[in-house]
Amino acid sequence: MKTLGRFGPYGGLFVSELLVPALEALEAAWLDARDDPAFQAELAGLLRDYAGRPTPLYRSGALSDDVGCEVFLKREDLLHGGAHKTNHTLGQGLLAKRMGKQKLIAETGAGQHGVATAMVGALLGLETTVFMGAKDVERQRPNVQRMELFGAKVIPVRSGSQSLKDAINDALRHWTEHVRDTFYVFGTAAGPHPYPTMVRDLQRVIGDEMRVQVLERTGKLPDAVLACVGGGSNAIGAFTAFLDDPTVRLIGVEPGGHGLESGAHGATLSKGRPGVVHGMRSYLLQDDDGQVQEAHSISAGLDYPGVGPQHAWLKDQGRAQYVAIEDGEALDAFAWLARHEGILPALESAHAVAHVRKLRGTLAKDAVVVVNLSGRGDKDLEHAARALRERGER
Amino acid sequence: MTRLDQTFRDLRARGQLAFVPFMVLGDPDYDTSLQILERLCDAGADVLELGIPFSDPPADGPVIQAAGVRALRAGMRVSRCLELVAELHRRRPDVPVSLLTYLNPLEQYGLQRFYRDAAAAGVDGVLVADLPLEEAMPAIEAAREAGVAPVLIASELTPDDRLTLLAALGEGYVYAVARIGITGEQTDLASGLAATFARFKASISLPIVAGFGLSTPDHLRDVFLAGADGAIVGSALVRRLEAALPDRLAVVEAVAELAAELAAAAHAVHAPTGARPC
Numbered sequence: 112m113k114t115l116g117r118f119g120p121y122g123g124l125f126v127s128e129l130l131v132p133a134l135e136a137l138e139a140a141w142l143d144a145r146d147d148p149a150f151q152a153e154l155a156g157l158l159r160d161y162a163g164r165p166t167p168l169y170r171s172g173a174l175s176d177d178v179g180c181e182v183f184l185k186r187e188d189l190l191h192g193g194a195h196k197t198n199h200t201l202g203q204g205l206l207a208k209r210m211g212k213q214k215l216i217a218e219t220g221a222g223q224h225g226v227a228t229a230m231v232g233a234l235l236g237l238e239t240t241v242f243m244g245a246k247d248v249e250r251q252r253p254n255v256q257r258m259e260l261f262g263a264k265v266i267p268v269r270s271g272s273q274s275l276k277d278a279i280n281d282a283l284r285h286w287t288e289h290v291r292d293t294f295y296v297f298g299t300a301a302g303p304h305p306y307p308t309m310v311r312d313l314q315r316v317i318g319d320e321m322r323v324q325v326l327e328r329t330g331k332l333p334d335a336v337l338a339c340v341g342g343g344s345n346a347i348g349a350f351t352a353f354l355d356d357p358t359v360r361l362i363g364v365e366p367g368g369h370g371l372e373s374g375a376h377g378a379t380l381s382k383g384r385p386g387v388v389h390g391m392r393s394y395l396l397q398d399d400d401g402q403v404q405e406a407h408s409i410s411a412g413l414d415y416p417g418v419g420p421q422h423a424w425l426k427d428q429g430r431a432q433y434v435a436i437e438d439g440e441a442l443d444a445f446a447w448l449a450r451h452e453g454i455l456p457a458l459e460s461a462h463a464v465a466h467v468r469k470l471r472g473t474l475a476k477d478a479v480v481v482v483n484l485s486g487r488g489d490k491d492l493e494h495a496a497r498a499l500r501e502r503g504e505r
Numbered sequence: 506m507t508r509l510d511q512t513f514r515d516l517r518a519r520g521q522l523a524f525v526p527f528m529v530l531g532d533p534d535y536d537t538s539l540q541i542l543e544r545l546c547d548a549g550a551d552v553l554e555l556g557i558p559f560s561d562p563p564a565d566g567p568v569i570q571a572a573g574v575r576a577l578r579a580g581m582r583v584s585r586c587l588e589l590v591a592e593l594h595r596r597r598p599d600v601p602v603s604l605l606t607y608l609n610p611l612e613q614y615g616l617q618r619f620y621r622d623a624a625a626a627g628v629d630g631v632l633v634a635d636l637p638l639e640e641a642m643p644a645i646e647a648a649r650e651a652g653v654a655p656v657l658i659a660s661e662l663t664p665d666d667r668l669t670l671l672a673a674l675g676e677g678y679v680y681a682v683a684r685i686g687i688t689g690e691q692t693d694l695a696s697g698l699a700a701t702f703a704r705f706k707a708s709i710s711l712p713i714v715a716g717f718g719l720s721t722p723d724h725l726r727d728v729f730l731a732g733a734d735g736a737i738v739g740s741a742l743v744r745r746l747e748a749a750l751p752d753r754l755a756v757v758e759a760v761a762e763l764a765a766e767l768a769a770a771a772h773a774v775h776a777p778t779g780a781r782p783c
Contacts, residue, residue, distance in 0.1 A: 115639055125608060127564045128637040129660045129682060131667070270570055276561060280570075283563035290662070387609045387635065388561055400582045401613030402560040 112138055116304025119427060121420035126283070126303045126390045133290045138305040140210045145312060150205065157201050161234070162191040164198075164316065168324035168481070173451035174464070178471050180478040181329065184454070185321050187345065187485045194457060194486030195317060195345045196227035200296055202313035204231035207294035214289070215239045217296040218282040220247055220275035220341065221412030221459065222254025223486055224298030229263035231296075239263040242282045244274035247411045250494050272405035275341075275415045279389050299342025300419040303390030307419050314348025321481055322352045329479050335360040335470075338483040339462040340433065341377065341413035343422045345485035350431060360432065363422060364462045366408030367435030377406035379418040380426050380433040393420040409438035409498065410458035410491070436462040442498055444468065445488060457486035458495060508601045509629045509654060509677045512551055513712040513734055522725060523551040523735030524771035525714060526742055526764055527605070529572040530555050530589050531581030533746070537753045538576075539589060539596075541746070544761040546597040549768025552629075553593075554716075554737050557586045557606040564607075564634040568740040571747065583614045587626045594627030603630035603656055603677065608644070616643060620651035630654035630677040638670055645674055656680055659709075661701040668708035678712040678735065681705060683719060683728060698731040706732065722770030729771075738767055 112135055116122045124134060144150040158164040167186045174182035187195040200217075207215055215237045219225030225241035232239030241258055245267040248255055258265050271277035279302070286295045300310040318336070325333050336353060338346035340363035353359040368376030376382065379394045386395035388403050396404040396416035406416040425431035436444075441458055444465035449455045456464055463482045474480065488495065506514075516523050526545050531538050542553060556565075558573035558581050565573070590602055604623065611619045611633065623631060631653055633644055641655070648655040654677030659668060661682070671679065683698060702713050715728040716737030725736045742760055749759040 112639060124637060124639050125635045126637060127634055128658045128667075129564075129662065131637045131639070132662050132664065270567060271560065271574075280561050280563045284566070287564070387607075387612065389563075390635070395609070397609065397613070399613065401610035402577065403609070404560075 112304065113142065114304070116308050118421045118424035120385070121391070121393050121423040122304060122307055123392050124304045124390065125387045125392065127287060129287055130290065130303070133286070134303055134305065136210070140206055141305055141309050144206055144209055150209065154202055154205055158198065158316065162197045162201060163189065165320045166190055168321060168328065170328070171452055174467065178467055178474070178480070180474040180476055180480060182467060183325065183479065183481045184484045185317060185349065185481055187317060187483060188454070188456065188460065188487035192223070192227045192230050193489065194223040194227065195314065195348060196224045196298065197230070198316055198348065199310045199313040199344065200224070200227040200231045203294065203296045204235050204237065207237060207296070208235055210294065212292055212294040213238060214293040215296050216242070216282055216285055216293055218242045218275065218278035218298055220244070220278070220414055221410065221457070222247065222251040222258070222490060223412060223457070225263070225265065226254050226257050226261070228296045229258040229261035232263055233261040240285070241265050242268050242278040242285070244272070244278050245269045246273040247275070251411055251490055252493065254490050274405070274411070276389070276403065276406070276417070283389070299344040300347045300421065301342045301389065301391055301393065301417060307391065307421055310344055311347045311351060311421060314344050315351040317345065317348035317483060318350060318352030321349060325479060325481060331479065332356055332359055333481045334358070334474065334478040335362055335480045336483070337362045337364060337463045337467055337480065339364045339413060339459045339485060340380070340418060340422060341366065341415045341459065342417070343419035345483055347419060347421055349483040350425070354430065361425070361430065362466065363431055363433040364466045365433055365435045366410060366413035366462060367437040368407040368409070370437055371435055375407040376435065377408045377413050377415055378435040379416060380422060381435050383416070385423070388417050391417070391420050393423040394418050394426070409441055410462070412457070412459040413462065434466055436465045440465040442495060445491070445495055446499060454484070455488035456484055457488045458491045460485045461488070507629060507654065507677070509552065512601055513678065516551060517734060522729040522733065522771040523712070523714065524549055524768045525552045525554050525735050525737040526550050526767070527554040527556065527737050527739030528742060529558050529569065529576050530586040531558065531576035531579055532572040532743070533575045533750060533756065534579040535581070535585065535589060537756060539592060540757045541760050542593050543596055544757055545764050546600045548761050548764040549772060550600055550764065552601045552603060552735065554603050554605055554739070555590065557583060557604060557610060559607040559610055562607060562634070566740055568743050568747070572743045583610050583619065587622050590628055591626035598627070601629040602627060603632065604628055605632050605634060607635050608633050611644070616647045617650070620647040620653050624651040624653050628653055630656040632656040632658060632680055638667060638674065641674070658682065659705060661697065665704070665708060668705060672709040672711070675711060678714045679705060679709055680737070681713045681715045681733065682717045683715040684717055698728065702732040722766060725767060725770045736771060
């Protein structure tokens, strides 16, 4: 390997020795592609014409009034596929082709990464298999149907907690066995090196665009950038362009589930401690014997007991701040944004919306805040409607 | 000379394959597990490979993962695993024990402390499934300091330069993957095993112990003829255990029965001179 992908003490390459040759080949191919103008041009062309980049930066009047400052939404929900995941699946799909692989595999939680991978598999003519927790298959039906329409095979994972972490285990297993012809399209900026770096490089387009757009619109850098954090791909994508701008507060919003003291949440950075799982050293929800605990969130995409290693390092350095929003608050924000803006955010992104509403009264009137609206909420309709009904709301 | 070295040397002198059964410690519970392990020794196990249960074991197949879940539900912890090994060591002191584990439970227990306690419990070797050479040095150093063999793993995809490193850093034996993939039974052994093992032997003087997917007496004969010094059988034994649940007595008998068959196959192999490529 050229490097071990360390972020301070985090990151690294904690996989079976058997996977190292594959990760080595992946790192070499990525470094080569990243510096190849032809590859970058092909990717940029697809991001523009196929996926619809740049995504708009929208000043939300309702949120600006509510929070009492200038609140913008970075509209990744408008990206083809319905979420930011398309940014890194297009890049990884092109890389798979460049490496001569015929098959794609992916894990998925909310199904957005699975959909984005299946989409790219259809686009590039690569056979696609998606591992998805059986529990998530149930709560994200529309995404399963979309994956199948794109020609992907969806395998429900019944081991462990039947959610994202178990889907990752099964995908890693499958990859170990089929490493010769198969490319593992990792779904977030986590896992073994080079994935955290590669996925960040592919997602940083969010923050790069955001920076230019905010400067154009307001003549200054934002005071704060907010994004939800499960594995952390949309957040690292939004944060990267601002890492060297100390005046820009970076706020990651984790899933507080039923509450941070309830034991039923996915707030890895808020409540976890360093450990090793899924090929990386990072923060981890674990018991005192080092067994990984099951996460809980109303949003399947944040239901993960680990987190990308760069976030762990940003937290330790104090460069980014990580807060938690509970299920009920996220649900409120989901309904509120729908009602006041006609925008249905993904339940994941609704966590970031919920937190910006909590900032009311803490910011100057001319402060500029950007919320990364990482995905749209159509996939959550059934699940959210049921949750709202159970609370006696419509 | 360590117990592992002596075991492999004796078997080699007799022209026999080492039979290395794998079980998860505490599956299905502490007491039954202890009985099973004693019976495996009595059935002719030459080395025991024992797994510390972990919640997220991507290097194991579904059968072993389910075994880990049973053990965790039965209250197994790292400390309990070491107690179980120590108790087994008191009862069957002649059979070397190698542990298979993932890094996180070890680190939470404390890496140095783990290797020290493992050595005290009678453990001869430890393979950490999610530590490739790039990340393995702290564990290898802790193992050596405690007098425990750091066991490393290789497959046909492992290039020669890594084999050389592995030869320099590993001790005890090399866990040689008999096919690419995860642990689990297979019906046909990958072809080219003989060539792979020959390549290993050109770089590594440690015994070659084949694992991943071996389940029948025929598989044992195949890996022996391909040049292996030992064979690890895991999923097939655990599947027997699983099928006999919840009857604890039947579990012990079922596993012991299959182990006896496999041990006989491993030890009956006397290759005609020249048949083995080593």
